[in-house]
Amino acid sequence: MxxxxxxxxxxxxxxxxxxxxxxxxxxxxxxxxxxxxxxxxxxxxxxxxxxxxxxxxxxxxxxxxxxxxxxxxxxxxxxxxxxxxxxxxxxxxxxxxxxxxxxxxxxxxxxxxxxxxxxxxxxxxxxxxxxxxxxxxxxxxxxxxxxxxxxxxxxxxxxxxxxxxxxxxxxxPQPAEDREPEARNSVEAKLLEELQEMKAWMAKISRQSMMKQQLPAVLEKLQERLIQQEVDFDLIEEWITSSFDHWEESGRTLGDAELFAHVRSQVLAFLSERFGGGIANRTRIVYVAGPTGVGKTTTIAKLAAEQLLRFHRKVGLITSDTYRISAVDQLRTYASILNVPLEVVQSPGDMQRAFQRLQDCDIILMDTAGRNYRNELLVSELQSLFSAITDHSETYLVLSLTSKSQDMKKITEHFSKYGLDKVVFTKLDETGSCGSVFNLIREYPLYLSYMTNGQNVPEDLLLPDSKKLCGMLLGEEAP
Incomplete structure (x- = not known):
């Protein structure tokens, strides 16, 4: 055959x-x-x-x-x-x-x-x-x-x-054959979607190539500055592309000052939607969390001094940081200087007793032990403490600006499972880069509440200033 x-x-x-x-x-x-x-x-x-x-x-x-x-x-x-x-x-x-x-x-x-x-x-x-x-x-x-x-x-x-x-x-009726058109349609739809994505990607690459050849000198300089500040590329592209389009719409008549002002206005508009202010007046309990070595205990002392000296509120302190050597002694020293009560807890049951002892205080600030954010078990221990009282409470995440931007995102991802509200950035005086601030508050629903730029209590606790932060980012002024 x-x-x-x-x-x-x-x-x-x-x-x-x-x-x-x-x-x-x-x-x-x-x-x-x-x-x-x-x-x-x-x-x-x-x-x-x-x-x-x-x-x-x-x-x-x-x-x-x-x-x-x-x-x-x-x-x-x-x-x-x-x-x-x-x-x-x-x-x-x-x-x-x-x-x-x-x-x-x-x-x-x-x-x-x-x-x-x-x-x-x-x-x-x-x-x-x-x-x-x-x-x-x-x-x-x-x-x-x-x-x-x-x-x-x-x-x-x-x-x-x-x-x-x-x-x-x-x-x-043949079910196997009946399913063939559906499978074919699904494959065709997926292929069409991939083609559309490829088309958009090619258009984006083409536009970027065109912009690279025709980008005004001031925008090119600002783009390099934002890259040095470690701002995410998507955010850089959004600001620079918008300014480039504005320049083309004007017939390419805008000067360097106008283009710089346009980029600056976008940065300020970005920050205006992401500032959370300080501790709210109605807040009764503030939980402070974060990884090891970011300065949580010192930040707690600065917050206590602000509430006591500036807003004249009666402050109480709680610490669960019994793992680090001398951690309790450090906060006890601050409590003694400020003349505020301090309670030490090790379990959720201790939390209830501590709250009862501090029930006469207007606001209670709780320090937590630094946790390795990669260890899910250690991070989850905080949930049992945070859930003791949730009414009129705020949870602050403390991060150091000396950390890498990607590490900050991973830390935030782990801690965000337990209900974060605001973020505090420390060690502003130890770095010349603030791009990670913009990256984090853009990607996560956190409000920028405080920044610290030194060890002095309470002087080195700052409410974020959009103009100063924008100046740091674009190179208008030093940190």
């Missing part, structure tokens, strides 16, 4: 090639869809893979060659109507012979009665094939009269399904 594989766009094209190569006695063994070509897994073209076979006896070969010699040369523009039905009819007859059904010459004629319905089951394939022969017999009467279906041909049921599956879709 001679077996040959074809990869084509359509079934009529496959039928034409099979008829020309193997003759009209050829049998289709299987058909399936496949995808070829493409770039990086995309843009693949759908093809149909067809496996056909013919008995390789000398008489069949001689007859095939004679028919091919007599037949005119095939034309790509048109597919003969007889080619497809005859090949299908031949395959259907072989399938009927394999299942024990007898296909007579009368059944190939248009006048033949349609096949009687049989019970649904494993032999549904033969019924469908017989129906298809009856419906398509009119396309090739003369060819059907000269052809005799081969006998004693046996196909496994799995191959029978492949043979007839590509010939005609069953009229009976």
């Amino acid at each position: 001679r077996v040959k594989r074809y990869v084509v766009d359509t079934m009529p094209e496959a039928m034409l090639q099979i008829r020309n190569d193997l003759g009209s006695d050829a049998v289709i063994l299987s058909t399936k869809e496949t995808k070829l070509g493409g770039f990086l897994g995309m843009f693949k073209k759908k093809k149909i893979e067809v496996i056909a076979a013919v008995e390789a006896d000398e008489q069949a070969n001689t007859a095939t060659k004679q028919r091919q010699a007599q037949a005119p040369a095939p034309q790509k523009a048109a597919v003969p109507q007889k080619a497809v039905p005859q090949a299908y009819k031949k395959t259907a007859e072989l399938t009927l012979a394999a299942t024990g059904a007898k296909v007579s010459a009368d059944q190939a004629q248009p006048e033949a009665a349609p096949a009687r319905p049989e019970p649904r089951g494993a032999e549904m394939t033969s019924v469908q094939a017989g129906q298809f022969v009856t419906q398509t017999a009119g396309y090739g009467e003369s060819a059907a009269a000269n052809e005799t279906p081969p006998s004693n041909v046996t196909f496994p049921l799995s191959e029978r399904g492949q043979i007839t599956g590509g010939l005609r879709r069953s009229e009976q």
Whole structure:
């Protein structure tokens, strides 16, 4: 037996090639869809893979060659109507012979009665094939009269399904086939989405390339400054692109001063929406959390001094930092200087007793032990302490500006599970970069509340000033 594989766009094209190569006695063994070509897994073209076979006896070969010699040369523009039905009819007859059904010459004629319905089951394939022969017999009467279906041909049921599956879709419900259009639509939708994203990305790259060539000197200088300040690229692009568009809309008549002012106005507008002020008047309890070594205890002392000396509120202190050596002694020293009560707790039960002892205070500030933010168990211990009292409370996250921006984001991600409200940035005097401030408050719903720039209590506790912070970012003034 001679077996040959074809990869084509359509079934009529496959039928034409099979008829020309193997003759009209050829049998289709299987058909399936496949995808070829493409770039990086995309843009693949759908093809149909067809496996056909013919008995390789000398008489069949001689007859095939004679028919091919007599037949005119095939034309790509048109597919003969007889080619497809005859090949299908031949395959259907072989399938009927394999299942024990007898296909007579009368059944190939248009006048033949349609096949009687049989019970649904494993032999549904033969019924469908017989129906298809009856419906398509009119396309090739003369060819059907000269052809005799081969006998004693046996196909496994799995191959029978492949043979007839590509010939005609069953009229009976077939869930597997019903799902094919949905899967195809899903793939096409995903491909369309990827193409749209690629188009937007290419447009963005093209625009950036154009801007890089035409960017005014002042905007180019500001862009380099923002990169040095470690501002996220998306935020830099937003500000610089907006200023570049403003410059083009003006006919490129704006000077350096106007462009600088435009960038500055965007930075100020960004900060105006993210300032949270200090501790609210209605707040009764302030929880202070953060990683190790950021200056939480000193910040607690500064906050206590501010509330006591500036707002004349009665202050109480609580600490749960019993892990670090001398941590309690450090806060006790500050409490003694400020003449405020201090309670030490180690469990949620201690928290309730401490709150009862400090119930006469206007505001209670609670210091917590520094935690390795990578250890989820240690960080989760804070939740049991924070949940003791939640009414009229605020939770502050303390971060050091000497930390890397990416580390700050990871720390915030871990602690944000326990309900953060505001953020305090420390050690402003120890760094010349403040870009991480903008990155953090842009990505997380935290309000910038305080900044510290030294060890002095309470002088070095600052409410954020948008103009000063903007000046630090753009290089107008030193920290």
